[in-house]
Amino acid sequence: MKMITENPFFRTHKDPASTLGPEEYVITHQKLNIPDTAVFAIYLVFILAVGFWSMYNRKRSTVKSYFLAERKMTWWPIGASLFASNVGSGHFIGLAGSGASTGIAVTVFEWSGMYCLMMLGWLFLPIYIASGVTTMPEYLLKRFGGQRIHFLIALLSLFTYVFTKISVDIYAGAVFIHLALQWDLYLSVIGLLVITAIYTIGGGLAAVIYTDALQTVIMLSGSVILMIFAFIQVDGYSGLKKKYFMAIPTIHDPNSTCGLPREDAFHIFKSPSNADFPWPGVIFGITVLSTWYWCTDQVIVQRTLASKTILHAKGGTLFAAYLKVLPLFIIVFPGMISRVLFPNFVACADPTTCRRICGNPIGCSDIAYPLLVMELLPEGLRGLMMSVMIAALMSSLTSIFNSASTIFTMDVWHHVRPHCSEWELMLVGRIFVLVLVLVSILWIPLVQMSQGGQLFVYIQSITSYLTPPIAVVFVTACFWKRTNEMAAFWGLAAGICIGIIRMILDFVFTPPACGHPDMRPTVVSRVHFLHFSLILCAITLIMVVSISLLTKPPTPEQINRLTWYTRHDNPLKRQMQEDLAGIEESDTALDRDKVEEDSEASIAEDAGEQTMKTRAVRFLWWICGMEPKHKDVSFISSEKVYVASLYEEPRLRYIINVNLVICLGATLFLYCYFA
Numbered sequence: 151m152k153m154i155t156e157n158p159f160f161r162t163h164k165d166p167a168s169t170l171g172p173e174e175y176v177i178t179h180q181k182l183n184i185p186d187t188a189v190f191a192i193y194l195v196f197i198l199a200v201g202f203w204s205m206y207n208r209k210r211s212t213v214k215s216y217f218l219a220e221r222k223m224t225w226w227p228i229g230a231s232l233f234a235s236n237v238g239s240g241h242f243i244g245l246a247g248s249g250a251s252t253g254i255a256v257t258v259f260e261w262s263g264m265y266c267l268m269m270l271g272w273l274f275l276p277i278y279i280a281s282g283v284t285t286m287p288e289y290l291l292k293r294f295g296g297q298r299i300h301f302l303i304a305l306l307s308l309f310t311y312v313f314t315k316i317s318v319d320i321y322a323g324a325v326f327i328h329l330a331l332q333w334d335l336y337l338s339v340i341g342l343l344v345i346t347a348i349y350t351i352g353g354g355l356a357a358v359i360y361t362d363a364l365q366t367v368i369m370l371s372g373s374v375i376l377m378i379f380a381f382i383q384v385d386g387y388s389g390l391k392k393k394y395f396m397a398i399p400t401i402h403d404p405n406s407t408c409g410l411p412r413e414d415a416f417h418i419f420k421s422p423s424n425a426d427f428p429w430p431g432v433i434f435g436i437t438v439l440s441t442w443y444w445c446t447d448q449v450i451v452q453r454t455l456a457s458k459t460i461l462h463a464k465g466g467t468l469f470a471a472y473l474k475v476l477p478l479f480i481i482v483f484p485g486m487i488s489r490v491l492f493p494n495f496v497a498c499a500d501p502t503t504c505r506r507i508c509g510n511p512i513g514c515s516d517i518a519y520p521l522l523v524m525e526l527l528p529e530g531l532r533g534l535m536m537s538v539m540i541a542a543l544m545s546s547l548t549s550i551f552n553s554a555s556t557i558f559t560m561d562v563w564h565h566v567r568p569h570c571s572e573w574e575l576m577l578v579g580r581i582f583v584l585v586l587v588l589v590s591i592l593w594i595p596l597v598q599m600s601q602g603g604q605l606f607v608y609i610q611s612i613t614s615y616l617t618p619p620i621a622v623v624f625v626t627a628c629f630w631k632r633t634n635e636m637a638a639f640w641g642l643a644a645g646i647c648i649g650i651i652r653m654i655l656d657f658v659f660t661p662p663a664c665g666h667p668d669m670r671p672t673v674v675s676r677v678h679f680l681h682f683s684l685i686l687c688a689i690t691l692i693m694v695v696s697i698s699l700l701t702k703p704p705t706p707e708q709i710n711r712l713t714w715y716t717r718h719d720n721p722l723k724r725q726m727q728e729d730l731a732g733i734e735e736s737d738t739a740l741d742r743d744k745v746e747e748d749s750e751a752s753i754a755e756d757a758g759e760q761t762m763k764t765r766a767v768r769f770l771w772w773i774c775g776m777e778p779k780h781k782d783v784s785f786i787s788s789e790k791v792y793v794a795s796l797y798e799e800p801r802l803r804y805i806i807n808v809n810l811v812i813c814l815g816a817t818l819f820l821y822c823y824f825a
Contacts, residue, residue, distance in 0.1 A: 186533030193368065193537035197544070200361050221455070223359060225462045229469025231362035231453050231549070236263070236470075237369065237477065238315075238546025239539055240609060243322035245477060246485025246519035250496050253415025253486070254824060255427035257478040259610060262436045264471040264817045266444035268810060271467035273714070274445045275454055276796055277628050279463070280717040284455070286448050286624075287561040293627045293712045294635035294704075297565065302642060303620065304561040307448060308586075311554045314612045315449075316547065317590035323543035326520040326536075336591070343587055358548045359453065365541035366473075372531075372538035373480035379526050380487040387483075391416060394486055397493040401500045409499030415486070418824050431680025438687050439613050442621035449553040461802050468806065471813050475820065481519070488518035495521060512661075554586055555579035614683035615653040619645025622690040626698075629714050634704050637697035645690035652682060717796065 248256040283289045287307070291300040324339045384390045395411050402409035414420050419429040444450055457463035489496045496518045498504040501511035508514035523535040559579040564570065619642045626633040652673065659670040668675045677685070710719050798806075 183529055185530040186536065189530055189533030190536050190540075193534075193540070197361060197364065197541075200357075200364050203360075222458055223356075223453075223456045223462070223466075224458060225465030225469060227359050227363045228453050228457055228462065228466030229473070230366040231359040231545075232267070232450060232466060232470035233473040234362035234366045234369065234542075234545035235449055235453065235549035236546075237542060238319040239322040239326065239543040240315075240318040240546070241477065242373075242481055242519050242539060242542055243325055243516050244318070244609060245481045246488065246522075247515035247517075249482035249485035250489040250518040251513070251515040252412055252426045253417070254478065254482055255414075255418045255420060255432065257482050257824075258418050258427070258432050258436055259440070260474050260477045261817060261820055262440040263444055264474045264813065266437070266440040267467040267471040267474070268813060269441070270445045270450070270454065271464040272810070274451075274624075274628060275460060275463050275467075276717050277712065277714055278451060278455060279460055280711045280796060282711075285557055285560050286446055286451060287557060289712075290623070290627065290638075291561075293709070294638055295708065296635055299623070299635065299639050299642065300561060300565075302639070302646075303623075304557050306616065306620065306646065307557055308554055310613070310616055311449075311550055312586060312589050314609050314616075315550050316554075316586060318609055319543055319546045319550075320590055322516075323539060325516060326523075326539045339591055356456075358545075358552050359456070362545045362549065365545040368534075368541045369538050369545075370473075370476065370480070372534045373476075373484075375531060376523060376527065376535060377480050377484055380484045380522060383526065384487050384490055390483065390487060390490065393490045397489045397497060399494045399497050399499050399503075401494070401498070401503055403499065409497055411489075411497075416824070418821070428678055428680065431678055431684070435614070435680030435683045438618050438621055438683050439610065441625065442617040443613070446620060446624040448557055449549050452553050452556065453549075459798075460796055461798050461806060464806050468809050468813055472816075475816065478820075484522055485515075485518040488522040489515075492521055492525070551583045551586065555583055558582045611656065611679040612653060614679040615649040615656075615686070616646065618683045618687040619649065619690040622687055622694060626691070626694050627713070630698075631709050631713050631715060632698050632703050633694060634698055634701055636701050637694045640697055641690045641694035644693055645686055648689065649686055 245256060245260075278289060281289055281292055283292065285304075287300045287304040290303055291297070294300075320339050320343070324336075381387070381390070384393050394415060395413075397411060399409045412426070418427070418432060420427055420432075422428040422430050454463040454466060457466060494503075495507050496515055498507055498514050504514050505511045508517050510516070520539070523532060523539075527535060556579075559575050559582070563578050564575060567574070622645070623638045623642050627638065655671065655674050659674050661670075662668050706716075709716050711717055
């Protein structure tokens with residue numbers, strides 16, 4: 151047989167001129183060898199070392215220290231953690247796959263994150279910090295009162311974590327491991343979950359942030375090296391622009407556009423009617439989704455709330471915004487290069503061929519990045535890129551697990567059982583993580599079959615159906631004092647119901663194969679998911695504004711330090727008294743702990759040496775960050791009254807604001823250059 155391409159790294163055989171059928175398309179790339187395995191083992195040792203160092207040096211025995219890292223984080227680990235939490239394995243698989251399939255327009259999801267990160271630091275964070283909240287549902291509880299919005303947002307957040315984050319990242323990591331090691335997909339999933347269990351169970355937010363910082367260095371180092379190798383293969387950017395349009399699979403229908411590259415692949419602003427990313431959706435629809443994700447989502451905001459000062463929080467958001475420039479160059483362009491080098495695989499247009507290549511008859515664009523890694527890199531560097539993918543997976547999963555556990559523990563369980571013990575909260579949080587993992591694994595087959603094999607498009611489409619109402623409620627709550635609880639609830643409920651209906655229709659009426667007529671309802675086939683997010687946003691906003699104007703406005707006490715205009719208000723005297731009463735009760739509980747601890751120590755001395763079984767149990771509790779002495783003590787926040795300071799040191803504020811202008815200029819330049 152002849153080589154399908156002249157690329158010396160490509161080892162998959164098929165003679166295009168022969169009469170052999172599609173069954174001959176089989177991936178036979180190199181596998182990880184001893185140098186690769188050694189590099190990967192070194193990576194695991196470093197990660198475990200940083201994780202255990204964080205566990206040893208940080209307090210993890212209380213809910214606040216476990217979920218907010220004692221509010222002692224500086225700007226650089228916060229920024230690195232924001233980037234690592236966002237860029238998971240789903241990004242490396244999904245962004246590269248969408249780039250290979252449709253071009254660079256998908257990068258706008260990353261660039262929109264740049265200006266939304268700046269919105270978080272300069273507009274939203276001052277409000278969140280002034281309010282002294284731990285979770286985003288808690289902010290809505292303080293802002294509107296009552297429980298229904300609080301519970302609805304908490305449950306919806308957990309729902310989106312399962313369907314757009316956890317299952318997608320697990321699947322994407324498993325795809326890479328399956329291609330590299332030829333392991334079974336579900337066996338790969340189990341292996342990944344075993345690795346992440348160490349951080350999920352014992353680390354807390356501090357361990358997650360510090361390991362994220364190391365993961366960011368590894369991800370950037372490996373992906374930049376792969377980018378250099380990839381661009382060398384296509385003679386640079388100019389060569390990519392020429393060769394991408396010639397990357398056509400051998401088996402395709404000559405009478406259709408199936409398998410053909412899009413003519414607008416190197417533009418981000420495309421036709422509003424028949425493009426994969428229409429320009430109104432790119433400008434406005436993506437902004438709605440990014441506002442929800444970067445400014446109101448627990449996974450992101452929780453990291454900034456752990457900062458020492460508001461300047462450190464702003465610095466962290468700016469650092470992450472600068473890093474968001476990179477995905478176009480280190481993920482999207484390599485995905486497009488993968489199509490150039492391996493068109494019969496990455497761009498397969500025949501369902502039978504696609505099923506034999508990657509197991510998905512809809513398309514195989516999701517293998518673009520891992521195929522490039524395994525075929526292009528020499529020994530040792532493949533192990534580094536294996537580490538990159540696992541780093542992306544672990545950083546994303548541990549962040550999501552920690553944030554999901556925070557929401558369920560503090561916003562659901564603690565309000566159902568307000569007098570539960572610290573022990574119970576910590577235990578329930580860990581059990582809930584296991585439930586999340588199980589549900590995510592069961593959801594993987596649907597992820598694999600959705601959205602034409604473009605994983606990143608699947609993520610954003612589901613997000614478009616569920617999150618615009620949340621973004622509207624948060625924006626109006628933060629920046630319009632007139633918004634009240636009734637308006638927010640009914641606007642949110644109506645928007646979510648409409649979004650769920652569209653999401654169900656998407657799963658019932660799946661996209662037709664390329665070249666087949668589209669028989670789906672008009673609302674599914676003709677209304678792009680980014681346009682639908684704008685419609686959903688408008689409906690929710692109209693309802694919130696209308697009901698707010700027709701009903702009683704909130705009192706000044708209800709919005710004290712909870713909106714942009716009231717963030718500098720003095721804390722209410724009544725609230726101060728309640729907080730002080732809580733501290734006194736907490737001190738009493740701590741005194742009782744001390745007496746119990748002394749009594750336990752006395753009994754232990756009388757009992758003699760502990761058995762090996764008891765020591766093993768105590769070591770297990772230490773790994774989990776749980777102290778048995780708090781097993782029967784009701785949870786009461788032991789922090790002092792938290793009146794957040796919004797003070798900014800003038801010299802540092804000047805440096806931060808100059809960088810804000812530079813980052814805004816860089817964002818504008820990218821949009822204009824690739825328009």
